[in-house]
Each structure stands twice: as C-alpha cells, then as structure tokens.
Amino acid sequence: xxxxxxxxxxxxxxxxxxxxxxxxxxxxxxxxxxxxxxxxxxxxxxxxxxxxxxxxxxxxxxxxxxxxxxxxxxxxxxxxxxxxxxxxxxxxxxxxxxxxxxxxxxxxxxxxxxxxxxxxxxxxxxxxxxxxxxxxxxxxxxxxxxxxxxxxxxxxxxxxxxxxxxxxxxxxxxxxxxxxxxxxxxxxxxxx
Numbered sequence: 001x002x003x004x005x006x007x008x009x010x011x012x013x014x015x016x017x018x019x020x021x022x023x024x025x026x027x028x029x030x031x032x033x034x035x036x037x038x039x040x041x042x043x044x045x046x047x048x049x050x051x052x053x054x055x056x057x058x059x060x061x062x063x064x065x066x067x068x069x070x071x072x073x074x075x076x077x078x079x080x081x082x083x084x085x086x087x088x089x090x091x092x093x094x095x096x097x098x099x100x101x102x103x104x105x106x107x108x109x110x111x112x113x114x115x116x117x118x119x120x121x122x123x124x125x126x127x128x129x130x131x132x133x134x135x136x137x138x139x140x141x142x143x144x145x146x147x148x149x150x151x152x153x154x155x156x157x158x159x160x161x162x163x164x165x166x167x168x169x170x171x172x173x174x175x176x177x178x179x180x181x182x183x184x185x186x187x188x189x190x191x192x
Contacts, residue, residue, distance in 0.1 A: 041152075041153040041154070043151075043153075044148070044152050044153055044154045044157045045099075045101055047144065047148045047152070047157065047161070048092065048095065048096050048099070048101050048103070048157060049101065049103060049104060050144070051092055051144070051145075051160075051164075052089065052092055052093075052096065052103040052104055053104050053107070053108050053111070054111075054137070054141060055085045055088055055089040055092065056089065056104070056106075056107060056111075057107055057108070057111035057114070057115070057137075058081045058082075058085035058137075059081065059082050059085045059086055059089065060107060060111070060115055061078070061081065061111075061114065061115060061118065061130065061133070061134075062077075062078040062079065062080070062081030062082040062085065063078070063082055064078070064115065064118055064119060064130070065077065065078025065079075065081070065126075065130050066078040066079050066082065068118070068119070068121070068122055068126045069126060069127055069130065070122070070123045070124055070126065070127055071124075071127050071178075071181070071182060073178045073181065073182075074126075074127045074130060074131060074178060074182060077131070077134070077174060077175065077178055078130070080171070080174075081134075081171070084167055084171070088164050088167070091160060091163075091164075092160060095156050095157060095160050098156060099154065099156065099157070114133060117129070118130055118133070124182065127182040128179075128182045131175060131178050131179040131182045132179060134171070134175040134179070135172070135175045135176055135179050138168060138171050138172040138175055139172060141168050141171075141172075142165070142168050142169055142172055145161045145164055145165045145168055146161075146165060148161035149161040149162045149165055
C-alpha cells in the first residue's frame with residue numbers, strides 16, 4: 001500500500017512539473033508586452049481592433065451626416081449611427097480592457113479618406129454617397145460580426161458580436177431602404 005502511495009505522489013509531482021512550462025508560457029506572453037490575453041486568438045484580437053476602428057468611423061461619418069445631409073431620413077440615420085455606435089464602442093472598450101487589448105485612437109487612413117471625401121460634398125450628392133457607403137460598410141460589418149459570433153474563441157468577444165449583430169442588421173436594412181430614395185432624388189435633380 002505504501003508503494004502505491006509513493007508511486008502516486010511521484011506521478012503527481014512529475015505531472016505537475018510537466019505542466020510548469022505551459023503555465024510559464026502563459027506568463028511569458030503577458031509579461032512580453034503582448035496586448036492581448038494569452039488565451040485570446042489573434043483573430044479575436046484583430047476583430048476587436050477592426051470593430052473599434054469601424055465603430056469610430058461610423059460615429060464620425062454619422063456626425064457628418066447630421067450636419068451635411070439634405071434629406072431628413074439621412075440626418076436621422078446619421079444620428080442613429082452616432083447613438084448606436086457610440087454605445088457599442090463603449091461596450092467594446094470594456095471587453096477590450098478586460099482582455100488587455102489596446103484599441104486604436106484615431107480613424108484608419110481609409111476611413112479618414114472617406115470622411116474627407118464626404119465632407120466636400122453637399123445636398124443630394126452627400127446623401128447618395130453617404131448612404132451608398134453605409135450600405136457597403138454595413139454589409140461587410142454584418143458578415144464580420146456573424147463570423148465572429150459563430151467562431152470567436154473568447155466568450156466575452158463572442159457575446160459582444162452576438163449582441164451587436166442584430167443592431168447592425170437593422171442598420172443595413174434601414175440603409176438599403178434609404179439609399180434608393182437618395183439615388184432617385186439625385187437622379188431627378190440631375191435630370192432637371
């Protein structure tokens with residue numbers, strides 16, 4: 001009986017020592033300045049950063065739409081972008097913070113160019129270009145968030161994607177409804 005007990009203790013010691021490098025690896029990742037949790041997949045981290053970047057752009061472009069939009073529908077949609085994406089951005093900041101992910105603090109070069117282009121437009125031209133961008137952007141957002149909701153390895157990120165997805169789908173439906181009316185108005189104006 002004593003031999004079994006000694007053997008069990010030795011086995012437990014060997015097993016725990018063999019796990020030590022795995023435990024140390026996790027600590028090394030967190031100490032090396034990696035901005036993500038050791039258990040977080042790189043695709044989850046990439047998704048969080050891109051979602052933050054996109055959310056920031058939606059708010060900035062939404063503000064522009066409330067100022068420059070000529071149609072009441074476009075102005076209202078722009079305000080909805082500001083409200084909904086500001087809320088989502090705050091939720092994403094909490095998730096990122098809990099996972100040790102550093103979020104971008106400024107617009108991407110592509111989003112900055114879009115903002116600059118839209119800021120030079122006015123009236124029907126602005127409405128058409130903005131709504132076209134919103135349809136394109138939200139089509140991609142819905143696909144990205146659906147993918148993350150299906151395959152995220154981190155539960156908090158998966159939950160964020162699942163909760164945000166219905167709002168993005170609603171934005172896409174609304175953008176698709178408004179876009180044809182702005183195109184028709186713009187075509188009518190050019191034909192006059």
